[in-house]
Amino acid sequence: MRGQALKGHLDLLLLAVVADGPKHGYAVIEELRLRSEDAFDLPEGTVYPALHRLEKAGYLSSSWSEVQGRRRRTYRLTKRGSSALGEQRQSWNEFSQAVGRVLKGVPWPSTP
């Protein structure tokens, strides 16, 4: 996946992943790689700050735990996060459809 394609779409992806069940940061990264079939293999430096942003925005809440000597910060979707996810899904659809229309070519009435 080339560089900065997901600018502006990262939050959507993160919210969507956490929406299917609370996850800690590292697991979010793995899940994203898994679901996208390796298209999204995000560096930690991308994901962790984004999760912090989302928590500060009230879309996620987090809690610490310790599993086999390793501390984890587990995130879950809040209500606000859930509705934000809905809106972002919506605008992703609009966006991708708009791109599709542009790529489809000339907008003439054409052969009906």
Add this chain to the structure above:
Amino acid sequence: MRGQALKGHLDLLLLAVVADGPKHGYAVIEELRLRSEDAFDLPEGTVYPALHRLEKAGYLSSSWSEVQGRRRRTYRLTKRGSSALGEQRQSWNEFSQAVGRVLKGVPWPSTP
């Protein structure tokens, strides 16, 4: 259309529009608005520098003309631009499909 959604996808859109026939900058903006059904109503400050970038990258070539007292800079797609467009279409498809898979939810084998 919300803010910075098209980060990283603008070049694709511009190349696609110019690919259907040479256009000057202002016309590119209109065409984009038209084809996207108002989803993309880009400010000039976004489009002009991008066109310059694309020309510098060798994807577009430009020529000046004057039509009814107004000077126009008309862009046309180069060969390199054409193949770049192909690649960018490709990676857009991969990207949007990957997003789709992530949004679709849990990747379990599930009900077959």
Add this chain to the structure above:
DNA sequence: CTTGACACCTAACTAAACTATGCGTAGTGT
């Protein structure tokens, strides 16, 4: 006892779109 997976973090850099503004012509309205 080093390497790699797991698990977290952040400062500094960078790319790229946006804001704001400028210039100038032509047409329309008052």
Add this chain to the structure above:
DNA sequence: ACACTACGCATAGTTTAGTTAGGTGTCAAG
């Protein structure tokens, strides 16, 4: 005449957000 809008180009400066690159520490395997 004067103003306003559409047309048409341009660019400096700001902002946003992801990347780079480093740091800390645990645990299992070779």
